[in-house]
Amino acid sequence: MKKLFGKKKKKQITAKKRYTEVRKCRFCKMTMKGIDYKDILNLQKLTSGQGKLFSRKRSGNCATHQRFAKIAIKRARFMALMPYVG
Numbered sequence: 001m002k003k004l005f006g007k008k009k010k011k012q013i014t015a016k017k018r019y020t021e022v023r024k025c026r027f028c029k030m031t032m033k034g035i036d037y038k039d040i041l042n043l044q045k046l047t048s049g050q051g052k053l054f055s056r057k058r059s060g061n062c063a064t065h066q067r068f069a070k071i072a073i074k075r076a077r078f079m080a081l082m083p084y085v086g
């Protein structure tokens with residue numbers, strides 16, 4: 001039993017590391033104020049394969065840029081540049 005618990009702990013640490021790798025907001029690095037709904041290459045990095053928007057923890061964005069990304073992705077979906085979930 002003890003060995004099993006040890007293995008579980010190791011897995012949790014690796015999962016945490018994966019999340020903490022990305023720390024700084026990519027849009028703050030590029031000194032961008034807003035996010036354009038037409039640059040799909042950047043927006044696709046913030047969504048999963050299904051088209052779901054990544055969380056702030058996963059994407060590494062700051063609060064303001066996550067908000068801009070949310071609006072930009074919703075606009076891109078409406079203009080049929082990006083898929084809705086599914």
Ligand SMILES: [Zn+2]
Nearest residue numbers: 025028062065
């Ligand atoms: Zn930012």
